[in-house]
Amino acid sequence: MIKKLTAIALAAAAFAATSANAGNVLVVLSDEATLDLKAGKTFQTGFYLNELMQPVKMLMDAGHSITFATPQGKAPTLDKGSVNPMFFGGDQAALDAHVKLLEHLRLTDKDSSPVVSLARVEQQGYAKYDAVYVPGGHAPMQDLLASPALGKVLTAFHKDGKPTALVCHGPIALLSAMPDAKGFTMKLAQGAAPAQPKWIYSGYKVTVFSNAEEEASKAQLGGGEMKFYPETALVKAGLKFSKAANWEGNIVTDRELITGQNPASAPLVGKELLVRLQK
Numbered sequence: 001m002i003k004k005l006t007a008i009a010l011a012a013a014a015f016a017a018t019s020a021n022a023g024n025v026l027v028v029l030s031d032e033a034t035l036d037l038k039a040g041k042t043f044q045t046g047f048y049l050n051e052l053m054q055p056v057k058m059l060m061d062a063g064h065s066i067t068f069a070t071p072q073g074k075a076p077t078l079d080k081g082s083v084n085p086m087f088f089g090g091d092q093a094a095l096d097a098h099v100k101l102l103e104h105l106r107l108t109d110k111d112s113s114p115v116v117s118l119a120r121v122e123q124q125g126y127a128k129y130d131a132v133y134v135p136g137g138h139a140p141m142q143d144l145l146a147s148p149a150l151g152k153v154l155t156a157f158h159k160d161g162k163p164t165a166l167v168c169h170g171p172i173a174l175l176s177a178m179p180d181a182k183g184f185t186m187k188l189a190q191g192a193a194p195a196q197p198k199w200i201y202s203g204y205k206v207t208v209f210s211n212a213e214e215e216a217s218k219a220q221l222g223g224g225e226m227k228f229y230p231e232t233a234l235v236k237a238g239l240k241f242s243k244a245a246n247w248e249g250n251i252v253t254d255r256e257l258i259t260g261q262n263p264a265s266a267p268l269v270g271k272e273l274l275v276r277l278q279k
Helices: 002-021 049-061 092-105 118-124 148-160 170-177 181-189 211-216 230-236 263-278
Strands: 024-028 034-036 042-044 065-070 131-134 164-167 251-254 257-260
Touching: 024 049, 024 148, 049 065, 049 092, 049 164, 049 263, 065 118, 118 148, 131 148, 131 170, 131 263, 148 164, 148 170, 164 170, 164 263, 170 181, 170 230, 170 257, 181 230, 211 230, 251 263, 257 263
Parallel strands: 024 065, 024 131, 131 164, 164 257
Antiparallel strands: 034 042, 251 257
16 A cells, blocks of 8 residues: 555656646647749648647657647648658558547647637737747748748747747748848749848758758649749848758757758657757
8 A cells, every 4th residue: 555655656746747847839830721822823731740740749748738829820721742651751550640639639620729829829928838839831831931920929939049940841930030021022922132131040050841852842733833942031031051861851950949851850850849848
């Protein structure tokens, strides 16, 4: 009986310690389900399953709380092309487990999604959150890159040095923290050369889905063409870009920023976030 009570006490102590160290991570997704391409074409998109769910599962398994948000508070859209075992190392069981967790969270359920708006996040206070994570898929190229609400979030996290993680196309969202993100991205889309601004991430080292990877995967756009590539945009914005070989997992860290290059980088970003949250 004494041994049993001791075991219970130890378990309770361990749980309390874990809870005390647990963080609250803000995960920001796009409201959009399509990406506008050149010549008036569009591409059906959303978030990539593994880029969202691999880090989220790692964080939840470690006892951290997750708050999901989009600029307008709409239920985000899953890019169906990402529901593929190849993004989980060919492991069908891993794919199924992450799909099941996504369904359990009801994120994409338009009637019962727990997603909140970034306006609501601001009302709650940014101090509530210990880290922010932005997964990829092409959707961030449609709205997050020039979202004033997300720009406020990133600026607050930058000021406080809080972990700010983004993967694949997600790092394009950094542009939202520019003084004139809309004007900058409009010039890029028009093929003009925007002036390089002085802003909070000037000179930061980053990675993002590379131009080489964009060219290698153009076929998925069904003959369409993106208005500009994220690598080009970040370089023109004054960030220092580096990459690994196509499809190879790669992360770059610089101060509070953690950026991942492609879908294979999502678990690496998740691991780095866990390390930062333990500090």
